[in-house]
Amino acid sequence: MNGAELSLAGVCKSFGGLTVIDHLGFTVKRGSRTALIGPNGAGKTTVFNLVSGVYPIDDGTISLDGEDISIVSPAGRIGHGISRSFQNIRLMPHLSTIENVMLGEHWRRPAFSLARGRRAVESVKAALADAGLQTYPGQVVANLPYGIQKRIEVVRALLAEPKILMLDEPAAGLNNAESDDLRALLERVSARGITLLVVEHDMHFVRRLCDHVVVLNFGRLIFEGTPEEVHRDPAVLEAYLGTDARAVQSDNTAKAR
């Protein structure tokens, strides 16, 4: 399985009169583990929504391995190898874990194939086990704890066999142990060559997982570099201290630990 390179160039998006993404351009390198960070309202989730096709872009191009995918349908983008999770969990609450996860591979199955052929079920169970979810396949997801649902979303996104996996705040709401489990899972994913793009507020998580950081503020790129460099950049510090000082503080406490 090979990763893909995602590039945004001159991307603009406005809602009504409000410009949310303003001539944004950056590249997520093949096989990298890139974090997309920024203060609240910086446009991180909008970037995800534009890349996965929830909204059309107003201007610019989004390309995957050099191919312009700006006007491909959301389902078509999954076929191109883009798969994502959501900030607010979007699982089908009344379907079982295994059914939710199998939705992830829907696009590559013929419409009238059996959904639960034995081989398909075995491979899905293996994917669940790899994420430490082997005990939950038959359970309805509405009844499962938040941290488990978060990981189910990741497994579902993985079953689409993505070249680039985009995760929107995967560690939010997880306790330390759960967060470590998730990071271990993502490291295994990365080892398979899949490109990772992660929106995350937990800088401790970012620094341990990611090798590249892209910082947005007001829909513009303000910094790009390694996780170590990001703390020393004055523009980043100003963006956070100006609007959301707690993020930097919590990061410093995390560093002290």
Next chain:
Amino acid sequence: MQSAQQLINGLMLGGILAFVAVAFTLTIGMLNFLNFTIPALFMLAAMVTWALSASGEHIFALGLPWYAAAAIGIAVAMVASLIIERFTYRYLKAHYGDATEHALPLVSSLGFLIIFEHAVITLWGSDPQRLELPFRDMDLHFAGLIVGIPHLFSLGLAITLVWVLSWLLKRSSIGRALRAIAENPDAATLMGVEVARIVPVVFLVTGMLSALAGILYGFSYSTVTPYIGDAVATDAITGMVLGGLGNVWGAIVGGLLVGLIKVFAISQFGAEIEKIPVWGLLLLILIIRPTGIFGKSRLGRGKF
């Protein structure tokens, strides 16, 4: 003996209502759409079957064998159902976002119902027509009771089809995609479910179910008119509500119950009041148990 025969008659009528109730409950459960074109397709298939198989002066009087005429009737209804999907559900969804949030598809489906009725009246007039199978004795007699063969076939076919349908919904890839659409069409899209390609399947299935019901109704009662859809629609909707919206097995039970209630009400109080017990029951159910007899409706759960 009298009431045993009424029981059989009620179940036989209920078998046809169950068919239509399943078609209603499927579109409600999957798409949150009360599709009023279902009775139009019911009537259309029956009228096409009559027109093609009967010989006479009317348009399309081809004198085809009954099974060929019925097959064409079903095909016509399925194609009509796809056209309806294109111009009610899909068109309005494309223009107004989530079509299920609006009453527009419902109103436009009512429009289609009236257009279909009047197209049929224009083609073949509004008189009742005789639709008969060529077999001489269409009834089974045992222990003094009479069971109509088309009725019995209808009930058996309804149960078989619902069994197949619920199996497909549970086990096939497209079934799982449909259940995902039923829960959240927007999220399903983002997971790679091509909603615009899968929704027409629901319309094909409802078209087929409505058409089969209409043709079986025609053969069972040997009479078709452009208005048969109207009468069946209200009874089938009651059956659907009784069974729980979106619950296909509930629709079967609900349809059978409405059939029984109708037949017993007519035999006890006369044909004039047949609508009152059915609609009274509908109102009663909506007041005391709006989720229907079976409580949770598996498909439309969380939507009503």
